[in-house]
Amino acid sequence: MTKTFDCDVIVLGGGLSGQTLALALDQAGLSVTLVDAAPLDDMLAPEFDGxxxxLAYTSFRMLEAIGAADQLREHVQRIEHILVCDGRPYGGARPGGPGAHTLHFDRREIHPEEDGEPLGYMAENRHTRHALTQCLKASKWLDLRAPAKASNWERIPGGIRLDLEDGSAVTGRLLCASDGKFSRARQQAGTRTAGWTYNQAGLVMTVEHEQPHDGAAYEYFMPAGPFAILPLPGNRSSLVWTEKTDIAAAILGLDEAGLQAELEKRFGDFLGAVKPVGPKFSYPLSVRFAENFYEDRIAYVGDAARGIHPLAGQGFNLGIRDAAALAEVLVEAKSLGLELGSPVTLQRYANWRKLDSMGLVAATDLFNRLFSNDIGPLRWARGLGLSMVDRIAPARRFFMREAGGETGDLPKLLRGESLAA
Incomplete structure (x- = not known):
C-alpha cells in the first residue's frame, strides 16, 4: 500500500529564505507545508524595526520569477555604485575619514543600459517579508502552519513526520530546515558543524542624512571592522557598524548625544548632518557551517546550512541561492519519479551549493581578518591591492558579477526563469 503524505515538502522556518523556498516550490507544482513558530501576520505589522x-541582482530576479517583486519594487533602493576603502574614525590621534586608496564599482560596467540591472537592491526586511507573505497567503494550495512550534521530527517509511507542540503532526517526503544558524532540526539529526566566533559585534541601525546618497553604498574598513553605509529609499541609509564586542555594548549604552558623537566620528559629513532613526540592534559575529548540507529526508537551507560574517552582505543571498538550487533539483526529481528526500537527490543540491558557500565563508573570513586592524604594513598592502583592482577593469567586473551571484552554474530562478511546467 502506498503511503499517503500531507505534502511533498515541509519547510521548517518562515524567515526570508524559508518563505522564498516555499513560494518557489508551490509555484512549481509541489505541495508544501510551511511551519513557523511566529504568526505570519506579525511579520506584516507596520512598525518600523530598522x-x-x-539583495543581489540575481536574487531580485528570483523574487520577480516567483511574483514577490511586484509588491516589493516600490520599497527597494537600487545600488548603482559601491565604494570600498580603508578608513579611521575622525577625532583620533591619526587623520580620520576614508583612506587614499579606493575601489569603485559602477553598475554600468556590467549593465550598461540606461535602465539596466543595478549592482543590487536594498530593502527593509519588513517589506520583503510583507511581499513574500502576501504571495504565500494568496496561494490556493500551500499549507501555512503559523504560529506552530515544532517539537521534533521522525523518519517514517518514504518520508518524515514533524511533530508540533500542540499535539498535531505533518508528514512529507522531505523536510527542508531553514530554522537558522542554531537549527534545532540539524541538531536533532546529529549533523556536525564547525565554526568560530569573532571578538566583534554588529551594530545595525537606520540613519537619516541631509544629502541624497544617489544609490551609492560605502564599505569602510575601520580598525575595529567594517562600517557599511547602505542606501535606502529617500535620504536614509542602513548601517552595519562592526566594533569589538565590549565597545559595541558600550556604544549601545550611550545616551542620545553620546551615540550621535560616535556615529559622526565614523560617518563624517559627506551626506550632511546625520542622525539615527528607529531601533538599534547588536548581535555577536560568528561563522557556523554544517559538515553536510543534507541528511536522509532532510535538507538544510540558509543559515541552517551556513552562517557567515556580514562583511559582504551575502547572508540572505546565500539563502536565496540555496532555495533556487534546491527548488530546481526537487522539481526535476519529481518529474523523473525520483524520491525527493533520498541522498541521491539531495547530493545534487549539496554539490551545487557547497563550493559557493565554502568559498564565501573563506573569503569573508580572510577579508575581515586582513582589514580589521590598524597595522601599518597591512594597511599599505591592502590599500595597494584596492588600487590595483580599481585599475583593472576585468577584475572589477569579475567582483561585481561574483557579488551579484552571477558566476558559476546558475539555477533557472536566478536567471529569472520560472520552474512552473
Missing part, C-alpha cells in the same frame, strides 16, 4: 538586507 533591519534591512542587501
Amino acid at each position: 533591519r534591512a538586507s542587501a
Whole structure:
C-alpha cells in the first residue's frame, strides 16, 4: 500500500529564505507545508524595526520569477555604485575619514543600459517579508502552519513526520530546515558543524542624512571592522557598524548625544548632518557551517546550512541561492519519479551549493581578518591591492558579477526563469 503524505515538502522556518523556498516550490507544482513558530501576520505589522538586507541582482530576479517583486519594487533602493576603502574614525590621534586608496564599482560596467540591472537592491526586511507573505497567503494550495512550534521530527517509511507542540503532526517526503544558524532540526539529526566566533559585534541601525546618497553604498574598513553605509529609499541609509564586542555594548549604552558623537566620528559629513532613526540592534559575529548540507529526508537551507560574517552582505543571498538550487533539483526529481528526500537527490543540491558557500565563508573570513586592524604594513598592502583592482577593469567586473551571484552554474530562478511546467 502506498503511503499517503500531507505534502511533498515541509519547510521548517518562515524567515526570508524559508518563505522564498516555499513560494518557489508551490509555484512549481509541489505541495508544501510551511511551519513557523511566529504568526505570519506579525511579520506584516507596520512598525518600523530598522533591519534591512542587501539583495543581489540575481536574487531580485528570483523574487520577480516567483511574483514577490511586484509588491516589493516600490520599497527597494537600487545600488548603482559601491565604494570600498580603508578608513579611521575622525577625532583620533591619526587623520580620520576614508583612506587614499579606493575601489569603485559602477553598475554600468556590467549593465550598461540606461535602465539596466543595478549592482543590487536594498530593502527593509519588513517589506520583503510583507511581499513574500502576501504571495504565500494568496496561494490556493500551500499549507501555512503559523504560529506552530515544532517539537521534533521522525523518519517514517518514504518520508518524515514533524511533530508540533500542540499535539498535531505533518508528514512529507522531505523536510527542508531553514530554522537558522542554531537549527534545532540539524541538531536533532546529529549533523556536525564547525565554526568560530569573532571578538566583534554588529551594530545595525537606520540613519537619516541631509544629502541624497544617489544609490551609492560605502564599505569602510575601520580598525575595529567594517562600517557599511547602505542606501535606502529617500535620504536614509542602513548601517552595519562592526566594533569589538565590549565597545559595541558600550556604544549601545550611550545616551542620545553620546551615540550621535560616535556615529559622526565614523560617518563624517559627506551626506550632511546625520542622525539615527528607529531601533538599534547588536548581535555577536560568528561563522557556523554544517559538515553536510543534507541528511536522509532532510535538507538544510540558509543559515541552517551556513552562517557567515556580514562583511559582504551575502547572508540572505546565500539563502536565496540555496532555495533556487534546491527548488530546481526537487522539481526535476519529481518529474523523473525520483524520491525527493533520498541522498541521491539531495547530493545534487549539496554539490551545487557547497563550493559557493565554502568559498564565501573563506573569503569573508580572510577579508575581515586582513582589514580589521590598524597595522601599518597591512594597511599599505591592502590599500595597494584596492588600487590595483580599481585599475583593472576585468577584475572589477569579475567582483561585481561574483557579488551579484552571477558566476558559476546558475539555477533557472536566478536567471529569472520560472520552474512552473
